[in-house]
Amino acid sequence: MDLNAQLEGQQVESLSSTDSKFCVKDFVWSHEEWPKIDHNDFESGDNIPMISLSKVIKGRKDDSYRQTCNDMVAACEKWGFFKLIDHGIKLEIIENMKNMCSDLFDLPMEKKMKGGRLNSLPLGYSATNPDYGKNLPWAEIIQLLQSPQQVVGFATKVYGDQYHHKFSDAMLAYMEELDKLGMLIFEMLADGLGLPSDFFSKSFKEEKEATMIRVNRYPPCPLPEKCLGLGSHSDPHTLTILLQDDEVGGLQVLSPTDNQWVGIRPIPNSFVINIGDTLEAWTNGRLKSVVHRAVVNKERSRLSAAYFLSPSSQVMIESPPQLVQPISPNSKMYKPFTWGDFRKELLSQKRVSGKTALHRYLISPQ
Numbered sequence: 001m002d003l004n005a006q007l008e009g010q011q012v013e014s015l016s017s018t019d020s021k022f023c024v025k026d027f028v029w030s031h032e033e034w035p036k037i038d039h040n041d042f043e044s045g046d047n048i049p050m051i052s053l054s055k056v057i058k059g060r061k062d063d064s065y066r067q068t069c070n071d072m073v074a075a076c077e078k079w080g081f082f083k084l085i086d087h088g089i090k091l092e093i094i095e096n097m098k099n100m101c102s103d104l105f106d107l108p109m110e111k112k113m114k115g116g117r118l119n120s121l122p123l124g125y126s127a128t129n130p131d132y133g134k135n136l137p138w139a140e141i142i143q144l145l146q147s148p149q150q151v152v153g154f155a156t157k158v159y160g161d162q163y164h165h166k167f168s169d170a171m172l173a174y175m176e177e178l179d180k181l182g183m184l185i186f187e188m189l190a191d192g193l194g195l196p197s198d199f200f201s202k203s204f205k206e207e208k209e210a211t212m213i214r215v216n217r218y219p220p221c222p223l224p225e226k227c228l229g230l231g232s233h234s235d236p237h238t239l240t241i242l243l244q245d246d247e248v249g250g251l252q253v254l255s256p257t258d259n260q261w262v263g264i265r266p267i268p269n270s271f272v273i274n275i276g277d278t279l280e281a282w283t284n285g286r287l288k289s290v291v292h293r294a295v296v297n298k299e300r301s302r303l304s305a306a307y308f309l310s311p312s313s314q315v316m317i318e319s320p321p322q323l324v325q326p327i328s329p330n331s332k333m334y335k336p337f338t339w340g341d342f343r344k345e346l347l348s349q350k351r352v353s354g355k356t357a358l359h360r361y362l363i364s365p366q
């Protein structure tokens with residue numbers, strides 16, 4: 001047997017959550033999807049803007065605040081992505097969340113599967129999911145709603161009644177801080193777009209039943225040139241606050257200017273912020289929801305945590321008149337829809353590759 005066949009025949013214990021044991025070859029993607037740039041090639045991604053909140057003081061709308069808002073909007077118009085530093089969230093809260101998730105991922109599979117996700121809702125722990133059929137992601141995932149009841153319920157299933165607190169307290173504390181940071185970003189984007197400051201944030205005040213966190217762990221992969229941690233996709237929600245691994249790269253963005261994949265360099269104690277489909281529609285296409293993916297590597301495991309902000313279900317996603325001109329190119333692009341309806345459709349649809357979720361609302365498909 002040649003070396004390659006031997007490698008592809010290796011069993012993948014760490015990602016086999018069902019009775020059927022997976023081999024490396026089950027994770028091989030179609031040829032067009034194979035990553036052409038390596039997980040630690042970051043040169044082209046250095047053009048993605050970096051925004052610091054060091055001069056932003058809540059409630060003070062001075063010149064440096066306005067400048068930062070404008071820079072943020074410009075980054076989201078061009079890239080749909082920016083790196084955020086000096087965000088003000090205590091390192092301890094971040095480290096605690098990461099440690100609790102790493103500990104959980106390190107448990108034996110039978111224990112993790114006690115909190116295994118049910119088919120009806122994508123919540124809980126999951127490793128390789130046979131529903132995907134092909135193009136299996138090289139990742140294990142913890143997905144939880146921002147709901148104390150749900151987080152405690154999951155932790156209790158995995159750890160039992162007495163020991164769940166450390167995990168659930170860490171996750172809930174992290175989500176609470178990210179929610180506040182998300183509201184600040186929404187206000188800054190609204191200010192930068194010339195909308196009332198609370199234009200977006202006021203729709204997030206009620207229940208947060210769909211806001212969630214997705215923690216991904218990508219184990220070392222023997223065949224990173226043919227596998228993907230997470231295939232190309234855009235995030236359907238409004239805004240994503242992504243915590244990348246501090247050291248191990250893997251996030252790649254499909255540059256909207258030249259359609260080339262670019263890698264985002266990990267920066268310790270920073271976040272990567274990106275616009276989701278719903279915010280693209282809400283801003284009449286001004287802020288871009290951009291396709292991205294996660295690639296894997298041979299040597300090191302990588303952890304990332306994506307926090308997806310969702311408005312209340314009944315909120316109508318409709319571009320404000322300030323962003324709509326009666327004539328092209330800024331005439332109204334999307335039919336109004338509620339976040340709840342869009343979410344229902346997303347839950348019922350099969351996995352898609354690239355960016356297709358919003359098409360159903362386009363007024364004139366382009």
Ligand SMILES: O=C(O)CCC(=O)C(=O)O
Pocket residue numbers: 214216230235242244250251292293294304306
């Ligand atoms: O792992 C990463 O850096 C990307 C994660 C991501 O895009 C997602 O979970 O939606």
Ligand SMILES: [Fe+2]
Pocket residue numbers: 233234235292306
């Ligand atoms: Fe994503």
